[in-house]
Amino acid sequence: MISEAYKSGNVPGPLTAVIVDGSIAGEIIKNAKNPLFVVGSMLATEEAGGKKLSEYAIDIAKRLSARGCVTITTANAISVFKDVKDVNTKIMGVVEVVDRLQDPNWGANGKPHDLVVFLGIHYWLGSQGLATLKHFAPHLRTLTLCFMNHPNADWSFPNMNKEDWGKALEEVIQKL
Amino acid sequence: MVGIKGGPFNARLKSLRTPSLNLSDLEIIVGRVKAPEEAVEGEEPIGPTPMPSIKDLRYWDEILLRRYKPFYSPICDMCCFCVFGKCDLTGNKRGVCGIDIKAQQGRWSLLTAVTGLSTHYSHAKELVEWLIETKGPDVPIDLGEKTPVEAPITRVITGITPKKLSDFEPVLDYIGRQIGDLVASIHIGQESDAFDFESKALHAGMLDALSMEIADIAQICALDLPKGDIEPPLVEIGVGTVDIKKPVILCIGHNIAPGSEILNYLEEKGLADAVEVCALCCTAHDMSRYRSKIAKIVGQISMQKKFVRSGFADVVIIDEQCIYTDLQEEARKVKAPVIVTSPKAMRGFPDRTNAPTDEIVKELLDGVPGVLILDPEKVGEVAVRVAMELAPRRRKYKELPDVEAIIRLAKYCKHCKACERACPNSLKISDAMYAAADGDLSKLVELEDKCFGCGKCESECSRDIPVLSMIVKAAERQLKEDRSKIRAGRGPITDYEMRMVADTWGSGITPGCIALVGCANYPGSDREVYEMAKEFLERGYIVVATGCAAMAIARYKDEEGKSLYETHHGIFDAGGMLNIGSCVSNSHIIAAGIRLAVVFSRRIMRGNFAELADYWLSRTGACGIVWGTMSQKAYSIASACNRFGIPVILGPHGSKYRRLYLGNRDELTPMYHVKTGERRDEILVPEHLLYVAESKEEAIVTAIKLCMRYNDFAAGRKAKIMHYVDAYFKYFGRMPEDLKYFVRNEEDIPSEMREVVLEELKREGWQPKEGITWQELVDISTLEKEKIWTFEAMRRGLRWFTV
Incomplete structure (x- = not known):
């Protein structure tokens, strides 16, 4: 499937994201050995499918925590995890976590990662972080669950409206 | 022979006369004879890198x-x-x-x-x-x-x-x-x-x-602009300060020359009360520094198109830097003639520099859309004469639609969201259009505060809906009421102030200097810059601002209608809110750290870059925040700060600059004892040199962290830790996970949070570092011993005169 980048000027080069739906995205996460979930500032402000984006994020983070995975909260995203139990979170800046991920031996839970999943990060900051990983972290695959198509990821949702986004996130959760 | 324990001794005699000798300017250095080229009276010795080439540093x-x-x-x-x-x-x-x-x-x-x-x-x-x-x-x-x-x-x-x-x-x-x-x-x-x-x-x-x-x-x-005044005059800022009943001249850009000549002409002709002179961007700062009672500041770059499109300006003067390259088209739509004044931005207009003034005035009054005049004095006369004659004729030129038209246009929107995808900040324009179609303009009004005013939304709209004009019209009342006060740019931090603040800033007790600088490409509302300034002022930091950021801070007021410039003092000291001036005034912020090195530690300045930069990096708590970063200049200013050892935080758009300088706190870094030359590997402080923050909250917490310095005295580090923990709790609701990197021993722990901090440190397996003394902190540097020129000069017996 072909999808234009959310920001039409964001045309990085010949290698662009493969477009996936919620079900495939869920399978990708499920099949990863040690996925790292990275959530950003939009968790506190965005909605999808009539629900707060943070509700989806917490659900995904809980399911990943049950597998021993870590969720990195960037910016002030930690605020939505306040009083949430059974979630393993760490606070880092987006650029800090992306910087560390260039090291194939680094892991937020002490083990190297094979997949990085972005959700709710400021569009351009997320795009640039994915670009760093595309070029300098060949040991990683990247997936974004935002409603905005990110060409720098390996896998991305297409541009979609908030209703469809909610459905896609539900599909992801069902797979985990 | 005279001897002084612990160092060389220099003596100078202006004249020495004996029956057989008549000497003048005799200089004696115990230990060896000084070579004449080594010292010039009243000047410091030259350091190792005067006028460095691209390889020397x-x-x-x-x-x-x-x-x-x-x-x-x-x-x-x-x-x-x-x-x-x-x-x-x-x-x-x-x-x-x-x-x-x-x-x-x-x-x-x-x-x-x-x-x-x-x-x-x-x-x-x-x-x-x-x-x-x-x-x-x-x-x-x-x-x-x-x-x-x-x-x-x-x-x-x-x-x-x-x-x-x-x-x-x-x-x-x-x-x-x-x-x-x-x-x-x-x-x-x-x-x-x-x-x-x-x-x-x-x-x-x-x-x-x-x-x-x-x-x-x-x-x-x-x-004769302000020379480090601690109470420079208060200047009016905001669209609402402009009296549109008078002829209005608008200057935009970053060069004082044409603007100052307009002000001169008005004064010479006694017309200062008859014509309204206002300005945008750094030219506004500099004109208000020049004539604070006449020149008014409209605002930042984000107001350029909004203000021109309003039709308020009768003449638009464009000088240089950061001016929308289609602004002359906006002016043409409202029949406001443009005078371009810089050879770097001639914008296709005919060069009329050498034409008679009367001829140029006539051309512009007859409808020529613009001219190039490379003579500031001539610009002054032409602008005033054209504005005065043209103003009564162009009252009808308003590009803004009326309220009924806004509703009609909003109904025409097909909600494809091309505008939102084009908007640098993905503003929720579609939602505002839905509301406006129902007669509710409040969401359009809300957008004004966040809108950078680029008009990209309009260029993407397949139905040619004038989104920006709709936003400006919807917010017209707010814009007309937009008036506040800012201190005129004061220029340098004085050596006198530095003497007063040296002990507290140099030791870290005044936890840092926060520089809010740069463009207006904010990721959200420019209110965030104001909120950052307010928070740091309340915490007792020194807050300095320049350019667009200084204006953003002034836009917001407290319950009593006062801006932070009115509620806080203007001294370079804890709790001071200083407008330094325009972009070029950023140099005074960098210079402040040099002044501190001279006043507090008597370091040699001349040709001694690395040592002074090391001083900034190791000892002087400060952090720049360029929240609305946009231009190449902002990048070079950040690079300037970085080479001087000053950390900088960029807003999220800064990630598009392609490069940051990030540290890794898990890797130790070499430090050196300036006297013994001993190397020791230490935790990296400050942690980053150029960083992008995603949110205002992250920027605040990170700036507090990046004000920590290796050489903080215990009392200083304690104050910084206190603010770091407090801000972390405030915004993230928990203890910082990286505290163990910054608490060196128990002396660094604030007494009011001792138990919780110790508990966290214990959990992280922290071990206190023993044997840190005041003298040791003073003597540790990122530079190897032989690179510290001040000590090398002392060893060589050179002397110098500074403040």
């Missing part, structure tokens, strides 16, 4: 970049710089010329920095030449008795102590030569290593600081 860049490695995020995987290509550099591919993706990012880094540098250099050169022509070459470089060190950056980089305006000419020549070398390095087949590109980008940044200092000191001294 590479060793300092190695120190910096070993600690803070370049972090690259390519915005384009391709290289289309030469006709070998276009080349795909994705991953580890190389271009035809051999360049790889990292080096290509380094090349972009240099290109961006040198563009910013060239802009300030060209500005400074043009300004100095004009001031020499109009005021003479001998204008004294005198910033008043409280600021005896007139140009710290010039001294540090070049070794020159400027006494008069023309003394800046050789400095400008030096910068010009360096720019040639820097640009040549970008050419295909030249530089190929990412580190060396970065070293040159830092060199460009350093020269940018020098250019800015020259530009601002020249205009301060020649035009």
Whole structure:
């Protein structure tokens, strides 16, 4: 499937994201050995499918925590995890976590990662972080669950409206 | 023989007369005889790197970049710089010329920095030449008795102590030569290593600081702008301050020359009350510094199109830098003639510099859309005469739709969201259109505060809906009520103030200086800049601001209707809210750390860059925040700060600059004892040199962290830890996970949070570091012993005179 980048000027080069739906995205996460979930500032402000984006994020983070995975909260995203139990979170800046991920031996839970999943990060900051990983972290695959198509990821949702986004996130959760 | 324990002794006799001898200017140094070239009366000895070339400070860049490695995020995987290509550099591919993706990012880094540098250099050169022509070459470089060190950056980089305006000419020549070398390095087949590109980008940044200092000191001294006044006049700011019943002249850009001549002409003709002169961007700062009672500040770059489109301006003066390149089209729509005034931005207009004034006035009154005039004095007369004659005729020209038209246009919207995707900040325009179609304009009003005013939404709209005009019209009442006060840009931090604050700032008890600077490309509302300033003021930081950021802070008021400039003092001290001035005034912020090094530690300035930068990096708590970063100048200013050892935080759009300098706190970094030369590996403090924050909250917490310095005394580190923990709790609701890196021993723990901090540290397996003494903190540096020129000079018996 072909999808234009959310920001039409964001045309990085010949290698662009493969477009996936919620079900495939869920399978990708499920099949990863040690996925790292990275959530950003939009968790506190965005909605999808009539629900707060943070509700989806917490659900995904809980399911990943049950597998021993870590969720990195960037910016002030930690605020939505306040009083949430059974979630393993760490606070880092987006650029800090992306910087560390260039090291194939680094892991937020002490083990190297094979997949990085972005959700709710400021569009351009997320795009640039994915670009760093595309070029300098060949040991990683990247997936974004935002409603905005990110060409720098390996896998991305297409541009979609908030209703469809909610459905896609539900599909992801069902797979985990 | 006279002996002084612990150091060399110098004596100087002005004259010595005996029956057989008549000597003057006799100087004696115990230990050896001083060579005559080693000291000039009243001047410091020259350090190791006066007027450094692109290679001379590479060793300092190695120190910096070993600690803070370049972090690259390519915005384009391709290289289309030469006709070998276009080349795909994705991953580890190389271009035809051999360049790889990292080096290509380094090349972009240099290109961006040198563009910013060239802009300030060209500005400074043009300004100095004009001031020499109009005021003479001998204008004294005198910033008043409280600021005896007139140009710290010039001294540090070049070794020159400027006494008069023309003394800046050789400095400008030096910068010009360096720019040639820097640009040549970008050419295909030249530089190929990412580190060396970065070293040159830092060199460009350093020269940018020098250019800015020259530009601002020249205009301060020649035009009598405020010279470090702690209470400069309050100036009106906001659209609402402009009296649109009068003829209105709007100046936009970053050059005081044409604006000051408009003000001069009005004063000479006694027309100051008859014509309204207002300005946008840094020109507004500088005009209000020149004539605070006449010139009004409309606002930041984000107001350019909004204000011009309102039709309020009868004449628009465009000078240079950061001006929308289609602004003349906006002016044409409202029949406001444009006068362009810079050879760098002639914008296709005919050159009428040498035409008779009456002829130019007539042309503009007859409907010629604009002219180029490269004579500031002539601009002054033409602008005033045209505005006065034209104003009564163009009252009807308003581009803004009325409220009924807004509703009609909103109903026409098909909600494809092309506008939202085009908007740099993805503002929720579609939702606002839905509401407006139902007669509710409140969401459009809300957008005004967040809207950068670029108009990209309109260019993407397939139905040609004038989104920006709708936003401006919906917010018209708020804009007309938008009036506040800002202190006129004060210029330098004085040496006198530095004496007062040296102990507390130098030791870290005043936890830091926060510099809110740069453009207005904020990720959200510009209110965030105000909120950051307010928070740091409440915490007792020194808050300095320049450019668009200084204006954003002024836009918001407390319950009593007062801005932070009215509620806080203007002294460079804890809790001070200082407007330093325009972009070029950023140099005074960098200079403040040099002044501290001189006042607090008597360091040599002249030609002694690395030592002064090391002082900033190791000892002086400060952090720049460029929340609305947009321009190449902002990048070169950040690079200037970085080479001087000052950490900078960018807003999220800063990630598109492609490069940051990030540290890794898990890697130890070498430090050296300045007397024994002993090396010790220490935790990296400050943690990053150039960082992007995603949210205001992250920026606040990170800035507090980046104000920590290796040499903080215990009382200082304690204060910084207290703010860090407190802000972390406030915004993140928990203890910082990285506290163990910053608490050296129990003396660093604030008593009021001792138990919780110790508990956290225990959980993290923290071990206190013993044996830290005041003397040891003072004596540790990032530089190896032989690179500390002040101590080397002392060892050689050189002496100097500073403040």
